[in-house]
Amino acid sequence: MRGTSETISNAPRVLTSRQMAMYRFTRNPAALFGAIIVICVIIAAIFAPLLAPSPESAGSMVDFRNRHQPPSWDHLMGTDNVGRDVFSRVLFGYRVSLGLVVGVLGVAVPFGVVLGLVAGYFGGWTETIIMRFTDVMLALPPLAMALAITAVLSPNLVNAMIAITLLWWTWHTRLIYRIVKGQMNEDYVEAAKLAGASHMHILFRELLPNCISAIAVKVSLDAGFVILFGASLSFLGLGIRPPTPDLGTMVATGSEYMPEMWWQAVMPGLAILFATLGFNLLGDGLRDMMDVEV
Template identity: 55%
Template sequence: MKTLAIIARNPLSLIGFTLVALVVLSALFADVIVPYPAHKGAVVDFINFNKPPSWSHLFGTDLVGRDLFTRVIYAYRISLALGAVVLAIAVPVGVTIGLIAGYVGGWTDYILMRITDVFLSIPPLVLAMSMMGLLAPTLTNGMIAVTAMWWPWYTRLVYNLTRAEKEEGYVLAAEIIGASRLHVMFKEILPNCVPSILTKMTLDFGFVILIASSLSFLGLGVQPPTPDLGSMVAEGAKYLPDSWWLTVFPGLAILVVVFGFNLIGDALRDILGVEQ
């Protein structure tokens, strides 16, 4: 009831949940929703090439006649999968390192956090671009590049939380009765860090998609003919303002998913009582 009351007081959070739900459902049921499923791949239809939005092509068509609405919906699949995989790897790695550094302290703290600081000192997009410059521009390598730049933020977050929590009475009580370090870190401290971690994950999901789209925009991400929002924006930008739909609709698709996850993150922060 408290959760519903918080959401009711903040209509923007309801908008966020609605936007993300629509994106996720459209990606899951893309095969049923889209009018031209074959257009997600290497299909050519020069009769309908570069047509503006119409009832038969809601978002218009691209330079080889493929339905843009179909490709945007399938691109959501790629973006959501990439965001989920990146966070599924980066969060456990970052959280574990942060817990160990914050609780153990000493030289362990110094070494782990200096390594973390090195990664944090490099602008995220620059680090990802550097890695992608050494790797082939594929979806898998894109995930690796984005993951390599994301775990330090969770390390820093959990490190600060752990440093504060380890002085609390419940931690001292667990140590007095002989609990192991692993038990204290993962059974006592970690559960109290979960609200902050979940909130950051929700906010980060949209930013991961944004960074991945930026890499694709620069030609370092998912390669054609696989539909990708960033590469569609980059390709369409060459033909502005005449063929505006080639850029506007993929760009709006990125805006919707990033905006939705940010609104959900703000709602979770209120629901879970996370301090800003």
């Protein structure tokens, strides 16, 4: 009996699939670094009024006596052309960027996922209509389409969200469609049909849970691209209008004073790079952790 108990206690521990996934994630330095960056960006956006050394710089404040000040202990990222603290505006700019991410993905992801589920499950003419329309939208140049929409509408955060959302759902539709088509012949789907389950039950209780991992990875990767896309619109003058602090607008305004006053464009640009890098590293880590293809 003693030998048996020692053998059992010395037996290797069998990890669950969730524990194995977390083990892979925590052993991925790039993924952990990305998670830390994302957490820092979220904290900076939420607590911007508390963290910003000059919260009034987020508005239309002017201080011409301190304009074009280089980075220093008083102004970590320098000041802009009207004397506003660049670091404070970057913190508030993260609020705009994350608001854009939440607004765009909060609409595009559910819409695209539902279309992908319906197209993959029902097939036939439903699949043909949805997927051909998706292909047409995918054929349109995203930036050119967004520029056209924001040029017609007045440039603001809501219209920037609309412009990006009208194109972003397509990738989620293609992704979910591919997954559902591969799952349609699985035993659990056939068993649900034989048990008399409704279409809604099969779509949202059977098929959708098997897409969650891919959706989570895709969303984390998309967040960085939405930030970059929104900054591109603002840089071209069709995004958020001043004095609202927006990273793309700050880069565009600061570029007029390059190279002498480089910090006005470089610092907001590094802030965009920082956030985009964080979301991409996190997405890559989640993809390795969940072992999915997106």
